[in-house]
Amino acid sequence: MIFQLQDLILGEGSFVFSGEVRAVAHPCLNQAITKEFWYNFSFQASTLCVSACDDLCFSIGNAEKYPLDGRAWSVSVEPDGICVCAKDEKSLLDGYMTLLDRFSAIDLADGSLGVEIPCCRFREDTPFSVRMVHYCIFPETELWELQRFVRFCGALKYTHIVLEFWGMLKYDCMKELSWQNGFTKDEVKPIIQEAHDLGLEVIPMFNHWGHASACRGLNAKHVVLDQNPTRQTYFSEEGWCWDIRKDKVKALLGEIRKELIELCGEGSYFHLGCDEAYGFEMNEENMTMLCNFINEIDDELREQGRRAIIWGDMMLYQKAEYNPNNRYCCHAPSPDIAPFMLARLNRHIVIADWEYHAKEAPIETEAIFREAGFDCLLCPWDDGREPMNAVLQTVREKQLMGFMHTTWHTLSSGMPYVMIAAIGGLDKPGSMAMHYVRTWTAALLRKVMPSGGEYRRAGIARQQIYEKW
Numbered sequence: 001m002i003f004q005l006q007d008l009i010l011g012e013g014s015f016v017f018s019g020e021v022r023a024v025a026h027p028c029l030n031q032a033i034t035k036e037f038w039y040n041f042s043f044q045a046s047t048l049c050v051s052a053c054d055d056l057c058f059s060i061g062n063a064e065k066y067p068l069d070g071r072a073w074s075v076s077v078e079p080d081g082i083c084v085c086a087k088d089e090k091s092l093l094d095g096y097m098t099l100l101d102r103f104s105a106i107d108l109a110d111g112s113l114g115v116e117i118p119c120c121r122f123r124e125d126t127p128f129s130v131r132m133v134h135y136c137i138f139p140e141t142e143l144w145e146l147q148r149f150v151r152f153c154g155a156l157k158y159t160h161i162v163l164e165f166w167g168m169l170k171y172d173c174m175k176e177l178s179w180q181n182g183f184t185k186d187e188v189k190p191i192i193q194e195a196h197d198l199g200l201e202v203i204p205m206f207n208h209w210g211h212a213s214a215c216r217g218l219n220a221k222h223v224v225l226d227q228n229p230t231r232q233t234y235f236s237e238e239g240w241c242w243d244i245r246k247d248k249v250k251a252l253l254g255e256i257r258k259e260l261i262e263l264c265g266e267g268s269y270f271h272l273g274c275d276e277a278y279g280f281e282m283n284e285e286n287m288t289m290l291c292n293f294i295n296e297i298d299d300e301l302r303e304q305g306r307r308a309i310i311w312g313d314m315m316l317y318q319k320a321e322y323n324p325n326n327r328y329c330c331h332a333p334s335p336d337i338a339p340f341m342l343a344r345l346n347r348h349i350v351i352a353d354w355e356y357h358a359k360e361a362p363i364e365t366e367a368i369f370r371e372a373g374f375d376c377l378l379c380p381w382d383d384g385r386e387p388m389n390a391v392l393q394t395v396r397e398k399q400l401m402g403f404m405h406t407t408w409h410t411l412s413s414g415m416p417y418v419m420i421a422a423i424g425g426l427d428k429p430g431s432m433a434m435h436y437v438r439t440w441t442a443a444l445l446r447k448v449m450p451s452g453g454e455y456r457r458a459g460i461a462r463q464q465i466y467e468k469w
Contacts, residue, residue, distance in 0.1 A: 130403070
């Protein structure tokens, strides 16, 4: 089992089942994907038939409700039934995912495959109400990988998934924003709907400042200018940043936001990026212009019930008094930039502070934003257990709004860290050895989206042998 339970009471016996199982449940659990999860998590030995009810529950047989007692959800498993109760739809989905995690395969007396769940009662809560994960759709990303990752995050009970299309979504407003193998909106929409059905809010993201090439700097491709050099005037001289001084650029970015919001559906956030804006001269005039630009977008988003999220690195300067054992990601060229910009930015904006190499809590950079009155998300990556634990400990101790785990280009080795972050966001960081985390990650991937025996779709990475470069 993946999830550590806070309030587990074991009973005697087990609930054993196979074949068709009939349940009464809230409509949020009467979706194709939640029933598919039942089938997959039961090792394809059982199907689920659901009758809808108005209560926030999932019930099989005659199990009694286990009172919530102020918690988010509760589960009761008895020899003759199951009952999951919750305070809201997202909590009910989380309780359902926790129930599925307790399925074990058994051999029945007739030689067929069955499933058992040990009798127990437990109720859970979530110390981090905001548990985001950021996923990049690169030109090398295939559509099934996006769908599998969405399902993986739903099973891990994340609350939000940030989708960043790196030249891989075909927009109406400018065709060169997508590579030729980019996905159409009609191809992506069913996956977005599946995310919603799994309780995930989909946060659209498009970088409004640096990374205008829709490529990591290491690889130096440019989705627009490599296809059409006549679009040069939309960008800085070398093409890395959007030229946000120009009205036509602001208008284009506005159209992009509209298309992404329509695609991703209702939500509370929009991620504007704004990181690694190399070559941008950080003088008072430019910084004032930049703050006005971001504030105008945040004001527009606020009218739609959303908050802007921006990365924090361009406002951070490496202070001498920081913990020398922590290496922070600070791209401000002088110490006066943070106070200058933070005094001018809307406090409605959320700052995402990505500190991948800090190994000891507390993460000190978050205080720059928090003390200036901003909500702050700390953002781990797959750089080892120590940085992950330092981030989660800081979020908990400083009572930050939550965290955003980032994945970038390293999912072939980093998928287990997506699991570690999710578990740490629900309880204290686990102590499971890394090789066990990898095998449990593979087990969960098999359940959320079976490979059908296709080698490249099995496991964490498409292939086992890589050329070094």
